[in-house]
Amino acid sequence: MSDTNTRPATAVVLFTMDRGLKVLLVGGSRWHLPCGPVEDGESLAACAKRMVTNAVRHSEIYLEQLYTFDGATLGTQGTGIVVTYYALAPLDKVGIPDRDSRWFALADAPALPDGHQRIVDCAGDRLTAKLAYTTIAHQFLPDQFTLAELQAVYEAISQQPLDKRNFRRRLQSSDHLVETGGIRRDGRHRPARLYRLRQPDQVAALRQGNPK
Amino acid sequence: MSDTNTRPATAVVLFTMDRGLKVLLVGGSRWHLPCGPVEDGESLAACAKRMVTNAVRHSEIYLEQLYTFDGATLGTQGTGIVVTYYALAPLDKVGIPDRDSRWFALADAPALPDGHQRIVDCAGDRLTAKLAYTTIAHQFLPDQFTLAELQAVYEAISQQPLDKRNFRRRLQSSDHLVETGGIRRDGRHRPARLYRLRQPDQVAALRQGNPK
DNA sequence: GCAAAAGTGTTTACGTTACACCCATGG
DNA sequence: CCATGGGTGTAACGTAAACACTTTTGC
Structure with a gap:
């Protein structure tokens, strides 16, 4: 049962993409999600951001x-309600974690x-689902990116290989991508064309309207 | 900004189906959603249920x-966080509202x-979206129902007419419906076959896995 | 010239849509 | 017998899936 006199807390599942999908845990010996109580006059989103500010530049x-849990639904007894969030950041915007925090692949995260x-699982499910019908994958990439990079993000999250031609056709016909004209030279092979999002500042729906 | 010392509240958008989709409002002169603070030792879901117990038998x-708002995101200033829910009940399970509560069609709800x-809009969007890929529509129907009744629910929520043959084919091939063998005689025309859900106690996904 | 990743079309299968008539019953 | 809603099939279309080779560069 929840103790509603305890002030609400937020917990955040922060993902980044670094040779696969990684999640940030804190705590050193006893690993856990970044979390903590909401302060007076602080919005929920601001509190959630504060939980990960030391990890994100x-x-x-x-x-x-994501979802709001009380003690009963979380499996913990007592201790108020927890408003959970998930967050995404490209590798070049996250700081090197101190010794109190670390990035873990979902597969080899500690107990x-x-x-x-459960919160981590919930976040992973949401991320996977949104990958299919939004431009959320771009939150892991810089403003300019190659189609191969984008495909790698999709494959890392969905955990399945994708057909290169079908992937490119689908994305290019979706009208969200714009060729910048630039190219990236990267090793002894043909350089890749660079793209950017037409509307970089929003996560847009690919198919049709989807709820908040 | 939210005052986190105020205890959290829940607010509920209760829908029923009575010649179209209806939402329950309370308050008599100044209509609003059923809402109120969480009590000590009460879970969030229990609190939300309590908000509508006088309307649902x-x-x-x-x-x-649905979503958890703070004062800032809701547009109200102050007054803590609000964990919002939506609820569905078939007409035969809702009581006749007292003079302090009433059912409104979404189109002609008061200010x-x-x-x-915003909460009502959010609930409507969620309901419409879930209609497409879950068996949520059955929450408005009794255990046994005709395909015409089911189609009427879909049409009321999606606000568009559906092709009878395509609708029936889609639903019957989804493997969620079972013919009971019973029929319903109802007026001077051919009687309709009755169906039930194969798994009546869960809202199942129609297509593939979707997040919580 | 060769290794390595970028880039490109066509065919096939499948699911979705559009559409019109007969059936069973009550009055 | 007729009015009323229940029940049924097929063809056209568009989307998604499978699949292999050429191009451009760095060394």
Whole structure:
């Protein structure tokens, strides 16, 4: 049962893409999600951002609310309600974690306290689902990117290989990508064309309207 | 900004189907959503259910969390966080509202206080979206139903007419429906076959896995 | 010239849509 | 017998899936 006199807390599942999808955990010996109580006069989103500010250099980070748990549904007894978020940041915007925090692949994350594992699973499911019908994958990439980089993000999250031609056709016909004209030379092979999002500042729906 | 010392509240958008989609509002003169603070030792879902118990006879009601707002995002200033839910009940499980509560069609609902309209919109969007890929529509129907009744629910929520043959083919091939063998005689025309859900106690996904 | 990744079309299968008539019953 | 809603099939279309080779560069 929740103790509603305890002030609400937020917990954040921060993902980045570094040779695969990684999640940030804190705590050193007893790993857990970044979390903490909301302060007076602080909005929920601001609190969630504050939980990960030591890990993320820039402040314009993608943040989305996941679900709100009470003690009963989380499996922890007591201790108020927890408003959970997930956040995405490209590798070049995250700082090197101190010795109190680390990036883990989802597969080899350590055991987490009651409820935290469920929050991570929930975030992973949401991310996977949104990959299919939004431009959310671009939150892991810099403004300019190659189609191969984009495909790698899709493959890392969905955990399945994608057909190069079908992938490119689908994305290019979706009208969200714009060729910048630039190219990236990268090793002894043909350089790749660079693209950017037509509307970089929003995560747009690919198919049709989807709920908040 | 939210005052996190105020205890959290829940607000509920309760829908039913009565010649179209209806939403329950309370308050008599100044209509608003059923809402109120969480009590000590009460779970969030229990609190949300309590908000609508005077309107719904049975306790097994479909209830799903929508979103959690703070004062800043709701547009109201101050007054803590609000965990919002939406709920669905078939007409035969809802009581006749007292003079302090009424069912409104979405189109002709009165002006609502700050934030409440946004919550209703959010609930409507979620309901419409889930209609497409879950069996949520059945929350408006009794255990046994005809395909025409089911189609009417879909048409009321999506607000567009559906092709009878395509609708029936799609639903029947989805493997969620079972013919009961019974029929319903209803007027001077051919009687309709009755169906039930194969798994009546869960809202199942129609296509593939979708996040919580 | 060769290794390595970028880039490009066509065919096939499948699911979705559009559409019109007969059936069973009550009055 | 007729009015009323219940029930049924097929053809056209568009989308998604499978699949292999040429191009451009660095060394």
